[in-house]
Amino acid sequence: MSVTDLRDLPASTPFPSGALPDGWSKGVFRTEAFPEEPVLEVRDLCRSFPAGGPGGAAVLANDRVSLTVGPGEVVALLGPNGAGKSTFLRQVAGQLCPTRGSIRVAGVDMVASPREAKEALSVIPQEGTPYGGCTVREFVRMFARLKGVENTEVSLLVSGILDGLSLRREADTLIRNLSGGYKRRVMMAAAMAGRHPRLMLLDEPTTGLDPTSRRSVWEVIQRLRDRGLGILLTTHYLEEAETLADRVVILLGGRVLADGTVSEVRRRFPVGGRLEVRGLDGLSTVARREAMGLVKGWPVISRSSSWMRLQLTDPFAPEAVGLARSLTALGALATLGTPSLEDVYLDLVGDPEALV
Amino acid sequence: MRLWRPVALTVDVSWLQFRNALRDLGPLLMFFFLLPLGILFFLGHLAGGNLASQRQILVGSILLETALVNITATAEQMAQDKQSRMYDLWVSTPVSPFVYLLSISLTNLPLTLLSAGTLLLAADLFFGIGLSLVALAVVFLALLLVFCSTLGVGFLIGAYGWSPRATNTLANFTGSMLGFFAPVYYPVTIIPLPWRYLAYGWPLTWGSILLDGVISGTNGSLLLPVGVLVGFSLLWILLIGRVLRWRDP
Numbered sequence: 001m002s003v004t005d006l007r008d009l010p011a012s013t014p015f016p017s018g019a020l021p022d023g024w025s026k027g028v029f030r031t032e033a034f035p036e037e038p039v040l041e042v043r044d045l046c047r048s049f050p051a052g053g054p055g056g057a058a059v060l061a062n063d064r065v066s067l068t069v070g071p072g073e074v075v076a077l078l079g080p081n082g083a084g085k086s087t088f089l090r091q092v093a094g095q096l097c098p099t100r101g102s103i104r105v106a107g108v109d110m111v112a113s114p115r116e117a118k119e120a121l122s123v124i125p126q127e128g129t130p131y132g133g134c135t136v137r138e139f140v141r142m143f144a145r146l147k148g149v150e151n152t153e154v155s156l157l158v159s160g161i162l163d164g165l166s167l168r169r170e171a172d173t174l175i176r177n178l179s180g181g182y183k184r185r186v187m188m189a190a191a192m193a194g195r196h197p198r199l200m201l202l203d204e205p206t207t208g209l210d211p212t213s214r215r216s217v218w219e220v221i222q223r224l225r226d227r228g229l230g231i232l233l234t235t236h237y238l239e240e241a242e243t244l245a246d247r248v249v250i251l252l253g254g255r256v257l258a259d260g261t262v263s264e265v266r267r268r269f270p271v272g273g274r275l276e277v278r279g280l281d282g283l284s285t286v287a288r289r290e291a292m293g294l295v296k297g298w299p300v301i302s303r304s305s306s307w308m309r310l311q312l313t314d315p316f317a318p319e320a321v322g323l324a325r326s327l328t329a330l331g332a333l334a335t336l337g338t339p340s341l342e343d344v345y346l347d348l349v350g351d352p353e354a355l356v
Numbered sequence: 357m358r359l360w361r362p363v364a365l366t367v368d369v370s371w372l373q374f375r376n377a378l379r380d381l382g383p384l385l386m387f388f389f390l391l392p393l394g395i396l397f398f399l400g401h402l403a404g405g406n407l408a409s410q411r412q413i414l415v416g417s418i419l420l421e422t423a424l425v426n427i428t429a430t431a432e433q434m435a436q437d438k439q440s441r442m443y444d445l446w447v448s449t450p451v452s453p454f455v456y457l458l459s460i461s462l463t464n465l466p467l468t469l470l471s472a473g474t475l476l477l478a479a480d481l482f483f484g485i486g487l488s489l490v491a492l493a494v495v496f497l498a499l500l501l502v503f504c505s506t507l508g509v510g511f512l513i514g515a516y517g518w519s520p521r522a523t524n525t526l527a528n529f530t531g532s533m534l535g536f537f538a539p540v541y542y543p544v545t546i547i548p549l550p551w552r553y554l555a556y557g558w559p560l561t562w563g564s565i566l567l568d569g570v571i572s573g574t575n576g577s578l579l580l581p582v583g584v585l586v587g588f589s590l591l592w593i594l595l596i597g598r599v600l601r602w603r604d605p
Contacts, residue, residue, distance in 0.1 A: 094603055095447050114603065115450045123448035125441035133376035142372045145365060146449040174379070191445065201448075 037107055039120070039199040039230035040069040040092065045101035047087050047254075061087040063254040064101070069199060069230040074221065076245035077234045080349055084254035085234045089203055092232070093123045106198040119148060122191035122229075126203035130186050132176030136167055139175060140189045147194035158193060164227075165189050165220055181213025185220055192224070200224065202233035206240060218244060238342040248341070250348055257348050262341050273315025274301065274343060275324055278333040281306040287330045294326050312336075366455050370462035377463055388471040392421045396475055399541065400483055408572075410483045415567045416541035418472045419560050422502055424531040425464045427510040431527035433460045434514025453600040457511055465503065472499055487571065494570045498582075502563035505585040508592030515599060540564045559588040 047062040061084045069075045077085050090096040092103055094114040103110040106120035130139050137158060144154045144161075162171050165185050170178060175186055184205065192200060205221065206214040221244055225231055235241055241248050242262055250258040250265070258265045277295070280288060299311040312320045315336045327334040339347075377384065396417040403409035437443040446456050476492065479485040487495065510527060517523025538560045539547055547555055555561045566581035 093444070093448055095444065097603055118448060118450040121448060123444060125444035128441035128445060130440075131373075131376060131442065133379045134372070138372055138376065142369055143445070143449065145368055146446075146451050146455075148450060151368070187445070191448070 038068040041104040076241035079251035083251040120198040122200040137171040143190035144193035273312040275310040369459040373463040427531040428527040430510030431514035435520040435523035505559035505588035
């Protein structure tokens with residue numbers, strides 16, 4: 001039987017066994033304590049809102065959305081503002097009733113038995129700020145109690161979680177004295193301080209954080225995923241989705257446009273390739289004019305005075321390779337590439353009708 | 357066991373939040389002690405040697421403190437929790453929303469009672485309004501009843517405030533208006549008749565009648581205010597039970 005260790009610090013004092021909830025033992029969370037069922041199963045979820053004005057049609061914020069999250073899987077929910085991501089998360093978190101469809105968290109129906117379903121659920125709200133007057137330990141302890149952990153178990157459990165999220169040194173620090181990245185970690189620690197954490201919902205977990213803090217939150221997410229937690233996150237950073245997610249789900253107009261691994265989504269929606277040309281501002285006037293002549297007729301995705309990005313049907317076609325070579329010969333830096341998730345996303349979101 | 361668990365949880369969480377609140381001791385001291393003591397001494401001095409007036413001012417100072425804390429602190433905490441998204445974290449827990457509301461209110465109760473005790477001590481020392489131990493115990497029980505009877509006001513403002521600023525303004529306005537202009541610093545009988553009926557619709561009026569009766573020792577007439585305050589408390593519990601939902605429909 002494999003055991004996943006929640007604590008990273010090897011010097012941790014061993015906890016006495018027999019005092020922790022199911023699934024926890026000696027500061028170790030055993031994912032095997034639970035069957036390998038999906039931690040989240042959403043089927044044909046619909047949510048409509050009444051029309052804003054007289055005679056207006058009802059707004060369908062989620063239209064037959066289905067998705068699953070397995071244990072130890074990170075799923076990124078992508079989509080532009082107004083795509084229905086927040087409405088979807090609010091329903092899964094038990095904050096909003098669905099109009100139709102079902103939501104099962106760790107096998108428990110969220111609509112019929114929200115209290116039981118929430119025992120397996122950890123929610124980290126977007127840009128949530130924990131109570132500044134608490135120490136980290138007090139704050140996590142409070143939420144452990146709220147999530148049903150008994151008084152006799154709570155100290156051991158909180159210590160294990162703080163160790164697991166590398167918050168041990170900050171345990172007795174006032175939260176108001178921590179940086180934004182640490183505050184986000186504290187929210188994550190509090191959210192997962194339950195008896196049976198199985199699913200974590202993260203709403204834009206790194207929005208507003210500096211790059212270092214962002215990396216540290218990523219590291220925590222990866223660590224939790226490795227320990228068997230199913231994670232559903234929303235993000236506007238496609239690099240974040242590419243780095244963290246095992247699967248991406250793209251929503252637009254309340255409907256699922258794409259669902260699969262990053263490479264599956266790329267394959268399913270081929271958007272060709274791209275040619276990036278940099279260093280145009282360093283070229284002589286003649287060379288620059290010649291370069292502009294060469295790219296004339298090729299579809300431009302975006303451009304500035306120093307660079308441009310061209311859309312290609314096939315990045316390895318002889319014409320594309322020839323164009324790149326000619327531009328390089330003029331002194332520009334030309335790079336051929338396959339589409340990133342961002343290219344696919346922009347292609348999908350930019351022209352959704354083409355996919356229906 | 358099922359009933360005891362949420363009660364124990366509420367007390368536990370309130371205690372944690374109370375300890376955290378103590379870290380902002382400066383503003384707390386001003387709000388809970390300096391403000392009511394200042395009002396007591398200022399108005400008590402204006403009342404001259406009139407013991408009945410000074411007793412009414414003592415009642416007013418205690419009630420104003422209780423009502424202000426219960427209304428403004430509850431509403432403001434809810435507004436703050438919504439803004440910082442802590443409310444969403446609470447919603448994600450498997451506890452009843454009553455636990456949330458009660459733990460916010462109870463967080464302030466120890467300091468409210470301590471403030472009342474300080475006011476009673478000051479009134480004894482400076483105005484000679486002494487109380488027996490039994491009367492003191494009854495005063496604190498009456499205060500708990502007043503606390504329960506105003507429980508829902510702060511909640512309703514917090515629940516329906518459309519922004520933190522609106523909630524804070526509305527809570528301060530309501531607390532101050534109803535604290536100062538309800539008949540707590542003066543007897544309800546001096547209000548002209550049509551307005552008096554309006555005053556009877558507000559729990560602090562009955563709290564004032566109850567506290568004044570206990571402190572002055574005229575215990576015979578206290579059954580009616582106790583009954584009305586219990587009624588208000590039950591009404592709030594029913595209303596909160598209907599309105600307070602973690603999940604939007």
